[in-house]
Amino acid sequence: MRLVVDLNKCQGYAQCAFLAPDVFAMHGEESLVYNPRAEEELREKLAHAVAACPVQAITAEGPAGPGHTPGEPGQERSDGR
């Protein structure tokens, strides 16, 4: 599974690091480091992390592959306006 975090949006709430510690870790007080290629078995944890991010900074390829990305920040802008 691929993921990317918009670190402009990230404000270091660390919800992702609590929910999916194998993928996300805090480095120092506020900096987030993550593994952009998460293992398949972490899919559920990753989905929780994506949903829990208070600023919706995480984009991951969703459970059904591209096109199904809950909580994906750029989605509505591309589709809507």
Add this chain to the structure above:
Amino acid sequence: MAAEDFLDWLRREGRIVIVGASLAGLRAAETLRAEGFAGSLTMIGDEPYEPYDRPPLSKAVLLGKASPHHTELPRRREIDAKWRLGVAATGLDMGAKRVRLADGDEVEYDRLLIATGVRARPWPKEAEAQLDGVFVLRTRDDAVGLHRRLKASPRRVFVIGAGFTGSEIASACREHGIEVTVAERAGAPLVGALGGVVGAVAAELHRDNGVDLRTGVMVTALEGDTVGRVRAAHLSDGSVIETDLVVVSLGATRNTDWLAGSGLGAGPRGIACDAGCRAFDFRGIVTDDIFVAGDVARSPHPLFGYQFLSLEHWGNAITQAEIAAHNMISASAERRPHMWVPAFWSSQFGVNIKSVGVPSMGDQIMITQGSLAERRFIGVYGYQGRVIAAVSFDNTRWLEFYQRLIETAAPFPVEFPTVDRRPEGRQPIPSDFPDPSLPTHGPTVTLSGYSPSDRHLVFTPARH
């Protein structure tokens, strides 16, 4: 064909070519499909890899948290594109609407998006740059090579240039217990982007973490051994640093060489475009079928005196690509301007550094929250009586507030009482940017124009 009919046809069966298969190129392609473009889409990239993310290459990858082989970008949707990867674009025929490729092929377009980005500026002395053990860090291949050498326990790593990438590399080396020397021409790290006041904090960060930081020096030569491996670096102060791994971090060069002679307004500073991402030709006439996005674009920004800005920023690549893609298939009345407030981040020595606005435009700075000594603060930059930028060290949650100030051209010095304001932050002080006529490794924002409303220009001669 009437304009609306053309647009209908374009959206249904036109040909769109995107040169540059990285972050901006991918997000543009996704936006085109999301907005209903059903024609043919061709993605051209000179690297053999599908679009991947670069920021982790100097952070998570070097820290061992991610593999340099796996930073591919997640896809927002299927883009149903024809991929031409591993083949560079070598020319553009604007009249015939064709892109020439390195393998001799030509690709025709009805609309073209150029998102070719930048490349690392190499060590200028070619023979020395080719020594074994001399690296730059920009591409996935660079990261794979550097990662391998770092794992082989080098005696010492020598980093040329203390901008963001150079500092991040030094930080990762120290975390692995590797000895590292950093040489910087300016007086401190990060000065090109953030100025000397903040640069002094960055210098302390380096030294406290065991980096052998040399400032105010230039590297005069890299020395190889008899079998062509780098063995030492010579500095302008006469010192010699023994090293078996050198990372050249001297900023970036825009990938516009392939456009030479095309008639497009492209040069070393990027490709000039209007706020709607339409490229200018060399006569200053806006094209209507060629668009640009990402690091390679330079466009005028109303918040910053309509200067042409080229931004090497991750978020800018995405928003500019989305705007360009939308405008490519929209009628003129439905087009949108790209007016992103510049913003970037860095992570080094465990400190989260973020910036909004254009700090290098600010001649003064106020520390409005926290303190420099604690390395947890907000610095606000002022220019001609208004807030122009802000930087945070481990204080990111406040940055959005300051972004609003920039967007509303709030007055500077800032008057509001804030939480955590210290006596040192009550007065603005000079932000201490280096003489702009001297080359540095480069900030991440390049100012390359001036406002037509400016009635005069001030020539700033070199101090040396």
